[in-house]
Every structure is written in C-alpha cells, then in structure tokens.
Amino acid sequence: MIELLGITLLTIVTYFALIALLTTLVYLIPEKARQTQQTLTARPGRSFLIGLVNLLFFGILAAFMSQGGELLSMMAVAVLLALLALAFVGLAGLALMLRPRFFPPHEETAHSSLAVTMRTAVLLVTAILAPIIGWFVLGPILLIAGLGAGIMTVVRRGGTAVAFPAIPKEP
Numbered sequence: 431m432i433e434l435l436g437i438t439l440l441t442i443v444t445y446f447a448l449i450a451l452l453t454t455l456v457y458l459i460p461e462k463a464r465q466t467q468q469t470l471t472a473r474p475g476r477s478f479l480i481g482l483v484n485l486l487f488f489g490i491l492a493a494f495m496s497q498g499g500e501l502l503s504m505m506a507v508a509v510l511l512a513l514l515a516l517a518f519v520g521l522a523g524l525a526l527m528l529r530p531r532f533f534p535p536h537e538e539t540a541h542s543s544l545a546v547t548m549r550t551a552v553l554l555v556t557a558i559l560a561p562i563i564g565w566f567v568l569g570p571i572l573l574i575a576g577l578g579a580g581i582m583t584v585v586r587r588g589g590t591a592v593a594f595p596a597i598p599k600e601p
Contacts, residue, residue, distance in 0.1 A: 445555060452551040453544070455522035462583055466523025469579040477520070478571070481578025488513055513577060516584060520576025523583070525550050 456463050470477055488509050495506035529550045533541070541549075558569040 441559075445559060448555045448558075449548065449551045451518065452522055452525050452554065453548045455518060456526055456547050456551075457544070459519065459522070462519055463522040463526050466520050466576075466579045466583045467526040468523075469582050470520070470523055470527055470575065473582075474575060477578035477582060478575040479578065480581055481517075481520075481574040481576070484581055485513065485574055485577060516580035517573045517577040518580070519584065520578065520580035521554070521572065523579055524572060524576055525554055528554060 492506035492509045495502040495509070525547065529546055532550050532553060533546045554572075558564050558572060560568070
C-alpha cells in the first residue's frame with residue numbers, strides 16, 4: 431500500500447513539474463523555442479529521424495559507458511541528461527507550436543500569454559501521461575521529434591540560420 435501511495439505521489443509531482451518546466455522553458459529561452467517551433471513546423475519528419483539516430487547512437491554509447499566503472503557511468507548519465515535537455519528544448523518549441531492551435535489568437539486576448547502557454551503545457555503533458563498510448567506511442571514520438579528539433583536548433587552548422595517560413599511573434 432505504501433508503494434502505491436509513493437508512486438501516486440511521484441506521478442502527481444512529476445505532472446506538475448513537467449507543466450512548470452515546459453512553461454518556463456518557453457519564456458526562459460524564447461528565441462530557441464521559436465527556432466525549434468519553426469523547425470518542427472517546417473521539417474517534422476527530419477526532426478524525428480535526426481532525433482531517432484542520435485538517441486540510438488548516444489543511447490548505445492551510454493549503455494557501453496555504463497559498464498566501465500563509476501566515472502564512465504557518471505559520464506553516461508551526463509550524456510543521457512544532455513539528450514533529455516535537448517528533447518525538452520524541442521518540447522518547448524512544440525508547446526509554442528501547439529499554443530495557437532489549441533487557443534486561437536482571438537481567444538488568447540481574453541487570457542494572458544502565460545496562462546495560454548500553461549494550458550497548452552497541461553494538455554501536452556496530460557496527453558503524454560495518458561496510459562498505454564501516451565506512454566508507449568505519443569510520448570516517445572514527441573520526445574524523439576523534440577530531440578531532433580532541439581539538436582537542429584542548438585547545433586547549427588556554420589552559424590547560419592536556416593530560412594523557415596515566417597511565424598509572427600507575440601506582441
């Protein structure tokens with residue numbers, strides 16, 4: 431019974447922490463979130479493929495590193511945390527992309543931009559935490575696509591920006 435209570439409490443805390451993290455990232459790194467949003471809008475398939483290839487490569491690398499002792503195990507954890515951080519940069523862009531779809535701009539004027547972003551994050555996290563489909567289908571697809579978009583945004587070749595269709599900024 432104690433284990434069930436612990437798992438329930440952990441799930442609730444994780445739910446609210448993920449909502450707060452996504453909402454915060456949209457405003458903490460707004461330019462990267464916008465670039466990631468544009469990447470996901472323009473090239474969702476490429477984002478998924480880049481995320482999948484990098485997840486497989488660095489996941490296998492981390493698995494081998496974890497077998498080599500304490501220092502290599504800590505490096506493996508650092509690699510996986512870096513991948514997770516890039517995936518959350520991508521999810522922040524996804525939340526920014528979904529915001530006008532869930533709450534059209536004419537409805538957004540009635541609420542603050544923060545409230546609309548938080549509501550979008552609530553819907554996104556709730557969908558990912560839905561049993562079975564959210565855990566094993568939607569969650570991995572969105573994390574892998576977010577990882578790919580985060581990598582494409584953060585690691586740009588030559589320091590030049592890729593030309594994407596213009597998406598109007600918020601006032």
